[in-house]
Amino acid sequence: MRPKVSIIVPIYNMEMYLSRCLESLLAQTLYNIEIIVINDGSNDLSIKILREFELKDARIKVIDRPNDGVSSARNEGIRIATGEYIGFVDPDDWINPIMYEEMYNNAITENTDIVMCSYIREFGSHSKIKDFNLPNKVRYINEDVKINIMRRLIGPINHEIANPEFLDAWGTVWSKLYRTNLIVENNIKFLDLEKIGTNEDTLFNIEASYYAKSFLFINSPFYHYWRANSTSVTSRFKPKLINQWMYLFGYIEDFLKDKNMNNDYYLALNNRICLNTLGLGLNTITKDNDSSGFEKIRRIRMFLKEKRIKHSFKEFDLSQLPIIWRVFYFCAKNRFATGFYFMLICIEFLRKVIR
Known part of the structure; x- marks a missing residue:
């Protein structure tokens, strides 16, 4: 019998969290699922744990391969998935037992290509929906x-x-269920992070939502997103991020041109580029970057002067922002690198305190 849902889990050195994740998948009330776990060259005990789970439940399919990155691992999962729908789960996260039954039933009942749920951010000491x-x-x-x-x-x-914190809240793949034919027939794949740096989820969803005929959002927090993992790739300094994001923005722009999209989409891309100076800044000041404060300010000044960023800020409407963000992006728009740097330090501090 064909599985109703194929769940794809890319794994690289996740021995600390793996059992918690897999137990939550095996506890799903939707029994007819396949769980495709791709061990992407882990050098810890991940493969040992996977083999133990593989013996425990035939629904788990383990793919053990040399390291080639999370995008390639997910693409491999898509290639071998046999379910009617496809879901993605990250190995340091976990999900509610009813998640895939609720999402699958809604997908079938309403004949929907993509179903999305909300999620809970887990910080170790507390949770936040x-x-x-x-x-x-x-x-x-x-x-x-x-x-x-x-x-x-x-x-x-x-x-x-006015709410820049929602920029990528809709872009995660792990909060969604996709009709398999939608992905396969349109050859939708994850791009290599070596090329784009981050946002492979968002890019995948941009293409998926272009081809989708229906989309359903369920305002129920079924997914638990673990934010306390200090070894996550999202917490590391990426020295090539500015060049990678320029490639990413160019890729999105080429996609819009190819599909003959109207000006609203280009304006949205310009606004993303402006708002993403926050991400470039936080990447620059991360403690993983051992450069001096002077060198960090120099790097900030360099990317604020980048041609594509300067052009985007010409059309950026600061008046839509709350006062604090307005000051922050005013510094970015006018390339006040030192002020931008000190505001970044405050933002990073507040992120840790308020979260």
Whole structure:
């Protein structure tokens, strides 16, 4: 019998968290699933743990291979998936027992290409639900999927700019269930992080939502996103990030041109580029970067002067932002590198205190 859902889990050195993740998958009330775990060249005890789980439950399929990155691992999972729908789970996270039954049933009942749920951020000492401030269910069909999902994934426009923290909240793949045919027939794949640096999830979802005929958001926090993992790749300094993001933005722009999208989508991309100076800044000041403060300010000045960023800020509407963010992005827009640097330090401190 064909599985209802294929769950793809890319793994690299996750021995600390792996059992918690896999136990939550095996506890799903939707029994007819396959769990495809790709051990991407781990050099810890991950493969030993996987083999033990593989013996415990035939629904677990272990792929052991040399390291080639998370995007390649997910693409391998897609290639061998046999389920009607595909879901993704990261190995340091876990999910509620009813997650895939609820999402699959909604997908079938409403004949939906993509189903998304909300999630809970787990900090070790406490939990925090990501509040999307939406009704229990929101459904989009046909062109509305592009207008309300794809465009939002590319970037915010108008009043949406006031909440820059929502920039990538819609872009995660682990909060979604995808009709397998949607992905396979349109050859949707994850791009190599060596090329784009980050945001492989968002890019995947931009393409998926372009081709999707229906999208359903369920305002239930089924997914537990672990934020206390200090070894996560998202916490490391990436010296090539500016060049990688320029490639990413160029890729999105080429996609928009190829699909003949209207000006709203280009405006959204410009706004993303401006808002992403926060990410470039936080990457620069991370404690993983052992450069001096002077060198960090020099690096900030360099990327604020980058041609693509300067051009995007010409159309960026600061008036939509709350006062603190307005000051922060005013520094970015006018290339006040020192002020931008000290505000970044304050933002990083507040992120750790308030979270």
